[in-house]
Amino acid sequence: ARNINSSQKFIICNADEGDPGAYSDRYLLEKQPLLVLFGMLASAYIVGANSAILYIRAEYPEAINSIQKSISELNSFIATLDFDFKYKIISAQGAYICGEETALINSIEGQRPEVRVRPPFPTEQGLFNKPTVVNNVETLASIYTILNKGGNYYRQIGTEKSKGTKLISLDSSFNTPGIYEVEMGTALQTVLDNCGNGFKHKIKALHIGGPLGGIVPIEKVADLTLDFESFSKQGFLLGHASVVGIPDNFPMINYLQHLFQFASYESCGKCFPCRLGTKRGEELLSNAINKHEKIDKELFKDLLNTLEQGSLCAHGGGIPLPIKNALKYFYDELKVYFIKLT
Ligand code: SF4
Structure with missing residues (x-):
């Protein structure tokens, strides 16, 4: 985006935090708004963008208020700079797919929030076909530390490929649920013990990311x-680092059915594998639970592979991962619902 010659460029903060159990964006927007806004200002300056848009889910009214208040404070400082720049807040209306950057851009344009085919990438042709850089809240919030303390300082924190720290969200199955900042590379067991202090009840699995x-x-x-x-x-997938406990007595088949139902409901409908495949997955699992219809193992495998390989974006392409994890690790519990499952 920086190298493209354009009279208008955009920086977008993707604050449409929709993963159940994740609230790190909410924390940063409410408690550290200036960090996020500074990250956008610095990015805009580097890229040559004159407009910064915060796309914040409407269910976060306190975050919107906090950001609005901080923008008012910052505006007097920005007025002293030789830099034509302004912030705008958009109150997102709750579609999960708007967390995907091109659907988010469509939504801002007032269009149906469908995923766009890439290329062209948003950095070349994004919002209103202008160069657009979309980043998440946590990335933007880390820019201040990198600029203030230097790249070498930041590089020393974390692992070879995962630099810095990560905000993790522990859900109410932990004794001390909450949001914690942890250095990348820390043993997961240490994180769960030291931050979460164990579980309130017996947990058989964690749904992370x-x-x-x-x-x-x-x-x-x-x-x-x-x-x-x-x-x-x-x-597995670290993703947004939300950690949700699956209780020992909660049937895994119901959990998987719920995942497919969620994926189907939130599918943007642009590509067939996801639009039809998530619905078919939901039907297969619902019928197995409610009508005792066995699921053909090969058919189910085909469905997951089609979703994984044929979907246009990570929504349809990503839903097979937790399903496959469950089939691999909870085989004994799930095999009663399948035929030919060996
Ligand atoms: S995978 Fe699903 S959400 Fe993504 S473009 Fe296709 S239909 Fe839309």
């Missing part, structure tokens, strides 16, 4: 460190 993240059985926690490469190597 939102609905499209991995389902981590409790016995695998010891093999993981809190960084992208460790999660990827073990077949």
Whole structure:
């Protein structure tokens, strides 16, 4: 975006935090608004953008108020700079897919929030076909520390490929739920023990990284460190680092049915594999639960592979991951619903 010659460019802060169990964006917007706004200002200056848009979900009214108040404070400072720049807040209306950057851009333009085919990428042709840089809240909030303390300082924190710290959101299944900042590379068990202080009730798995993240059985926690490469190597996904406990007595089949229902409801409908596949997955699991219809293992495998390989974006492409994790680690519990499941 920086190298493209354009009279108008945009910086967008994607604050449409929609992953159940994730509230790190909310924390930063409410408690550290100036960090986020500074990150946008610095990005805009570097890229040559004159407009910064915060796309904040409407269910976060306190975050919107906090950001609005801080913008008012910052505006007098910005007026002293030789830099034509303004902030704008957009109150997002709740579609999960608007967390995807091109659907988000369509939504701002007043269009149906469908995912766009890339290329062209938003940095070339984004909002109103102008160069647009979309970043998440946590990334923008980290810019101040990097500029203030230097790249070398930041590079020393974390692992080879996952630099810095990560905000993790622990849900109410922990004794001390909340939001915690943890250095990348920390053992997951240490994080759960030191931050969460154990569980209120027996948990059989953790769903980490939102609905499209991995389902981590409790016995695998010891093999993981809190960084992208460790999660990827073990077949999971760190994502937004929300941690949701799945109770020991909650049937995994119902959990998977709920995931497919969520994916189907929130699908933007642009591509067939996701539009039809998530609905079909929901039907198969619902019928297995309610009508005792067995699911053909090969058919189900085909469905997951089609979703994974044929979907246009990470929504349809990502939903097979937790389903596959559950089939791998909770085989004994799920096999009664399948035929030919060996
Ligand atoms: S995968 Fe789903 S959400 Fe993504 S473009 Fe296709 S239909 Fe839309």
